[in-house]
Amino acid sequence: MxxxxxxxxxxxxxxxxxxxxxxxxxxxxxxxxxxxxxxxxxxxxxxxxxxxxxxxxxxxxxxxxxxxxxxxxxxxxxxxQLWPEQSDLRAIARSVSAEMHRGFMAIRNEMGMNVKAKHRKVTLTNQAQEELLRIDQIWTGLRQQYHAQGNWLFGKFSIADAMFAPVVIRLKAYTVKTSPTMQAYVETFYNDSAFLEWINDAEQDTLIVPRLECGQV
Ligand SMILES: N[C@@H](CCC(=O)N[C@@H](CS)C(=O)NCC(=O)O)C(=O)O
Known part of the structure; x- marks a missing residue:
């Protein structure tokens, strides 16, 4: 089965x-x-x-x-291979995955994941802005360390990337300030065929759920 x-x-x-x-x-x-x-x-x-x-x-x-x-x-x-091979990198990958899993509440509330939304305007609270800075810090720190191994957070794709995938969609959906590293990491996803399969499926969704729509068109 x-x-x-x-x-x-x-x-x-x-x-x-x-x-x-x-x-x-x-x-x-x-x-x-x-x-x-x-x-x-x-x-x-x-x-x-x-x-x-x-x-x-x-x-x-x-x-x-x-x-x-x-x-x-x-x-x-x-x-x-869904986690990095080296045990210390696995521990860091698990830390950032757990941080994502339990936190970033303001981003979740103020920038709900919405594949079909494009360039929506949102006014973020200070908390959401601080959370975006923390995400930038995580992504930039890891990308600087592991850029030679590939374009994902730890070079090769790992669960840490899967955990941040919805943030990537949010950064496409809403007009917010991002660093060059954040933009490059977003493009890594939008060049990935597996991720694009989800995006294409989501673009076909006809259901609109008003309580999950955020921002001004
Ligand atoms: N901590 C859970 C959270 C799951 C969760 O909140 N799921 C939401 C949708 S993304 C849900 O099922 N909501 C039910 C509903 O909206 O009817 C996880 O990591 O899977």
Whole structure:
């Protein structure tokens, strides 16, 4: 029996993108089922598969995994190259992944992931601006150290990149100040065929969820 990844609406579901991209980049096969947000049956459909009432959820035989980072970790057990090979780099990659997973609340609220939004204007709070600076610090620091090994945070693609993928989409969607390193890292994603597969799927979404729309057109 193959693995099934349950996802939210691709245009908006930042948590779903992370494990989806990790699996695609590692060539792990899975079926995907999308549960669109804000439909009359959304809550019941998610609860049928997810104990937390949230997506993403991975179902593999009897096993259910209901958290994006836990699903990424499961994929890394199948394909260990999803984390850097060196143990100290793995520890740093896990640190920045966990930082992303638990934080950056202002960015999430004020710049919701929205693939179809382009150059929207947002007025960010100080907290969101500070969070963007912290992301710049993480990306720039890692890119400076590992640029010789490739264009991802640690040179080769890792789960750390998957965790930041929704931020990349936000930087395309909203007109905010970014550094040259941030812009170059955004372009790395927009030149990647796996990431573009998600972008193309999301562009086809016709569902508009007003509570998830941010910024001025
Ligand atoms: N910490 C969880 C967060 C999952 C989460 O918040 N998922 C949102 C969508 S991206 C959700 O399922 N929301 C239900 C809804 O909007 O109906 C994870 O890492 O997977």
């Amino acid at each position: 193959s693995m099934t990844l349950y996802l939210g609406t691709k245009n908006y579901s930042s948590w779903s993108l992370r494990p989806w991209l990790a699996a695609r980049k590692a060539a792990i096969k899975f079926d995907e089922i999308i549960i669109d947000f804000d439909q009359p049956d959304t809550k019941s459909r998610i609860l049928e598969v997810s104990p937390s009432g949230k997506v993403p959820v991975l179902i593999h035989k009897e096993l259910k995994i209901w958290d994006s980072l836990a699903i990424c970790e499961y994929f890394a057990e199948i394909e260990p």
